[in-house]
Amino acid sequence: MNSYKSIWCAALIALSIVILGFNIKGGIDNFANKDRKVSVKGLAEKEVDADKVTWPIVSKELGNDLPELYKRLGDTQSKIKHFLTANGVKPEEISVNAPSVIDLNADQYSNNQRTYRYNITSVITVTSRNVKLVRSIIARQGELLKEGVAIVDGGYENQVKYEYVSFKEMKPKMMEEAIANAEKTAAQFAKNSKSQLNKIVSADQGQFSIEDRDQSTPYIKKVRVVTTIVYSLKD
Numbered sequence: 694m695n696s697y698k699s700i701w702c703a704a705l706i707a708l709s710i711v712i713l714g715f716n717i718k719g720g721i722d723n724f725a726n727k728d729r730k731v732s733v734k735g736l737a738e739k740e741v742d743a744d745k746v747t748w749p750i751v752s753k754e755l756g757n758d759l760p761e762l763y764k765r766l767g768d769t770q771s772k773i774k775h776f777l778t779a780n781g782v783k784p785e786e787i788s789v790n791a792p793s794v795i796d797l798n799a800d801q802y803s804n805n806q807r808t809y810r811y812n813i814t815s816v817i818t819v820t821s822r823n824v825k826l827v828r829s830i831i832a833r834q835g836e837l838l839k840e841g842v843a844i845v846d847g848g849y850e851n852q853v854k855y856e857y858v859s860f861k862e863m864k865p866k867m868m869e870e871a872i873a874n875a876e877k878t879a880a881q882f883a884k885n886s887k888s889q890l891n892k893i894v895s896a897d898q899g900q901f902s903i904e905d906r907d908q909s910t911p912y913i914k915k916v917r918v919v920t921t922i923v924y925s926l927k928d
Contacts, residue, residue, distance in 0.1 A: 735875025
């Protein structure tokens with residue numbers, strides 16, 4: 694009987710040693726593999742047409758008689774608004790900013806040899822989602838010269854601005870594409886290192902950017918997303 698118990702005890706000890714050995718091996722493997730990672734970047738790009746345009750239309754009136762200048766200013770604004778609406782711009786897409794008046798006699802750097810005293814700048818802004826229509830009107834703004842209206846350069850502060858505001862709608866699809874590209878890169882790295890791709894350890898939400906495709910076509914945008922994903926590797 695004692696011999697029988699001894700055999701069972703020996704077998705139990707042997708089995709415990711085997712189990713312990715497997716656990717130790719698994720722990721060693723996990724320890725060896727825990728730092729085996731690969732960090733890759735996934736990129737997705739797409740060209741889109743701008744879907745919003747902001748067009749500041751700048752005109753100036755010069756003279757010495759303020760009441761007369763404001764009358765001329767009103768006539769000019771009326772002609773511009775009529776030109777816009779006659780060509781398809783909606784009245785609610787047109788806004789008229791308060792005029793800016795400069796009294797040149799009050800300028801301490803003026804030499805007082807100018808033939809006029811006041812410089813009035815008017816800005817009428819068109820904000821529309823119909824980019825193609827507004828672009829066609831911009832190309833024909835010279836027609837206002839026939840009405841005696843000269844559109845002047847608005848400078849840096851009054852440039853035509855094109856935007857892509859429907860970005861949120863395409864964001865999930867682009868993120869999916871960027872992640873897929875990242876996985877392809879990681880899988881190739883794992884293959885080259887004779888490993889297998891395991892699970893995702895960490896990932897960011899992606900860095901999105903919207904830029905002009907080039908300086909000549911600001912109405913065409915390049916949407917770009919870059920995401921960084923860290924995968925673990927296994928044998």
